[in-house]
Amino acid sequence: MKKLLNVVRGLMLAITHIKVFPQDRFRGKRIAIVGPASSAFKTGNGAYIDGFDIVVRVNKSALTVDAGKHAADIGERTDVLFHCFLENMHSGGGKLDFDMYSRQGIQAVINPRYEWTGLRNSFNFYKKYLMPQRTYVLSRKLYKDIGRSLGQYRPTTGYSALCALLESDFSELYITGFTFFKTAYGDGYRDDMQQAQQARDFMISVGLHNPDKEYEEFKKRLARHAGKDVRMDAELRAIMSTQ
Template sequence: MLSFTKIFRSKSILKDKRIAIIGAANSAFDEENGNYIDDFDYVIRLNKAPYSLTENKSKFIGTKMDILIHSFYENNDSGGGVIDFNLYKKLGLRYLINPHNNFNGLKTHLNYFKRNFYTESTYLLSKKEYKNLIRGFGKKIPTVGYIGLYIALNSGAKEVFITGFTFFRTPYAQDYRDHLIDMKANQKHIYKQGLHDPELELKKFIQQIKKVKADRKIIMDKALQNILKKEL
């Protein structure tokens, strides 16, 4: 673990770059943005996303994957799915990030190394960045999706494109978590877990958007734009 774990320094890696971040909501399939997404300097995806990058979906969400933010829980129901570097290499992955630099995050990271024999580098956020992003969450834990948005918006990137994020106001896209594609089932799942607060995350996201400097370009899909119009 000590040999193959590094710190992901977003402000040095992503500064002044063009970034696309694709979430798991069905809104990512409202428009054919595949070529547009693949043209960005860095494309960020989440958890089980690599298993959804099939040929028939590429015209909507592209095929590029430079950064994968993964919970390091390898179960399929509520975790990030199996970590498969053989697949990731084919997709051009550069950084696999465990976003939780706390006790539980480090524990899941250690358990990953107990289960696997990969010798590829894995990444954690710095303690300082993690402390900043969880400020105001109290006992709730930010989702992998929110953390991805936080990283993108606070990296100093000159342009960020956001799609597939609706803060659980629309269903998951197909082939991501099909057993939770029903909205009521997903809401029950979130309540049962008791870990996340989508409404708090939306509020925090709006705060982050307002903080982005004027010289930084933020582009959002129509579904997210409509959500923000109702909130602002």
């Protein structure tokens, strides 16, 4: 009976507390998105990142920030967190810790996946914690647009975040820590994968994502938005310039 009651409570919380993220919150803003790849580390760019109007991170990056060991490189601020709402530490986004998010000043936690399995993950969060916490999804139209060109593959959380930002009306977008699994993860994210091939093998083994396809499609998306002020770290610039 208690289990059934929690299902009902969780469903009601999900219905009343999951909202579509308003893309206009990015309008006119200088935005930095910081991924977990090694290219964001050993850069000394922490203060530069924290100087943006909005700092966006993905999945377990909030845990890396909370550890405080790499603030000089990746900064200390997080305003928006894209999270897959799977709490597995190895293959998911880590624990959904809203007390930690509050300490960090995170204003919005977004599960980008506006489709059945993604919404189910958000529902499972409410069922588990019974917490009246506002969370977000991308609009159905935007999420379908992000995933359409990937065919049978599901967009990664990081790719979804990159595309959602690129489709917004920002004034400047700085991208760091994204290499489409062509480099290793940075320290403190998945420390059992310190080689680029390990990161690629892991992502491919999951079977849901295709980092090479995401790379090719993101290049096309960037080309369609060539008039926007998009800046990238040196490693990503080099990767995007290859044929």
